[in-house]
Amino acid sequence: MIEVRNAQKRYGRHTAVKDISFSVGKGEVVGFLGPNGAGKTTTLRMLTGYLPPSSGTISIAGYDIFSQSVDARKHIGYMPENVPLYDDMRVREYLRYRAALKGLKGSMLRTYVNEAMDLCALQHVRRKMIKTLSKGYRQRVGLADALVAKPDLLILDEPTNGLDPNQIRQIRSLIKRLGEKHTILISTHILSEVEMICDHVIIVDEGIVKASGKPDELVATMRAAGKVTVELKAEVDEVKEAIEGLDKVKKVIVEEPDCDWNKFSVLVESGTDARSRIAKLTMAKGWPMRTLYRHQATLEDIFVEMTRKD
Numbered sequence: 001m002i003e004v005r006n007a008q009k010r011y012g013r014h015t016a017v018k019d020i021s022f023s024v025g026k027g028e029v030v031g032f033l034g035p036n037g038a039g040k041t042t043t044l045r046m047l048t049g050y051l052p053p054s055s056g057t058i059s060i061a062g063y064d065i066f067s068q069s070v071d072a073r074k075h076i077g078y079m080p081e082n083v084p085l086y087d088d089m090r091v092r093e094y095l096r097y098r099a100a101l102k103g104l105k106g107s108m109l110r111t112y113v114n115e116a117m118d119l120c121a122l123q124h125v126r127r128k129m130i131k132t133l134s135k136g137y138r139q140r141v142g143l144a145d146a147l148v149a150k151p152d153l154l155i156l157d158e159p160t161n162g163l164d165p166n167q168i169r170q171i172r173s174l175i176k177r178l179g180e181k182h183t184i185l186i187s188t189h190i191l192s193e194v195e196m197i198c199d200h201v202i203i204v205d206e207g208i209v210k211a212s213g214k215p216d217e218l219v220a221t222m223r224a225a226g227k228v229t230v231e232l233k234a235e236v237d238e239v240k241e242a243i244e245g246l247d248k249v250k251k252v253i254v255e256e257p258d259c260d261w262n263k264f265s266v267l268v269e270s271g272t273d274a275r276s277r278i279a280k281l282t283m284a285k286g287w288p289m290r291t292l293y294r295h296q297a298t299l300e301d302i303f304v305e306m307t308r309k310d
Helices: 040-047 069-073 091-101 106-119 135-147 165-178 191-197 215-220 236-244 275-285 299-307
Strands: 002-011 014-024 029-033 055-060 076-079 153-157 183-187 200-205 208-213 226-232 249-254 262-268 289-295
Touching (some): 002 040, 014 040, 014 200, 014 208, 029 040, 029 191, 040 055, 055 069, 076 135, 091 106, 091 135, 135 165, 165 183, 165 191, 200 215, 208 215, 208 299, 215 299, 226 275, 236 249, 236 262, 275 289
Parallel strands (some): 029 200, 076 153
Antiparallel strands (some): 002 055, 200 208, 226 262, 226 289
């Protein structure tokens, strides 16, 4: 559905996107992640035809986004980060106007607009002026606009930006349903949302792709230390020295105690699990223990690992 090969975008001497290559298959839901200034929004604008690449190629559904722009755009539904809506129009009026711009006419236009409003739960506000809508409903209108022509591909830039937790859950649920029928590329800073929605992740930084794959595959390639937490009733310095002497242990960090229980974070080599060795040590020393668990890596850990500057 999306093929990007060595795409660059330069503004004079400044290079916003250095050299990006990736592909998105039909039916995939892909998270497009990166820190501020990484080139995400510029890349999305190139994908949607708003900006031409300075070099490289981008194709949507087999059509070159530059030389076959009209054909490529017919397959795209784009929701930008700040949805540009006409405040002095009613919801249904606005969506009918947008549908007409996208080439829909007559009964097809009416049917598609009604289906988009049904999908985004907008029917009960269809006669309201857009300027009276809450942030959550404005986002829904923007999403309905992206959906109204039934494109194969949805490109969503920060779709939950500025929403409260309840609104985020509603939009997340809607995106998951849309993923059953559409290819979706979603850019967001809420990494927990990506973990729940996406089956593939692309991480960009400094204008290049730093990592691409399924979240669990990326965890397996992390070079950062693993982490085990243990709570003991024992003298702090003795525990720290003994655990640091275990195989594969890199560092022991003393955390804030909880009453009489001392808490330690044990950093271990990537891909190892020190829990059994720590358990044997505490039994041999006779230290009372109430907590021993291993922290599972998350998408946030992957993101920090791939984009940190040290």
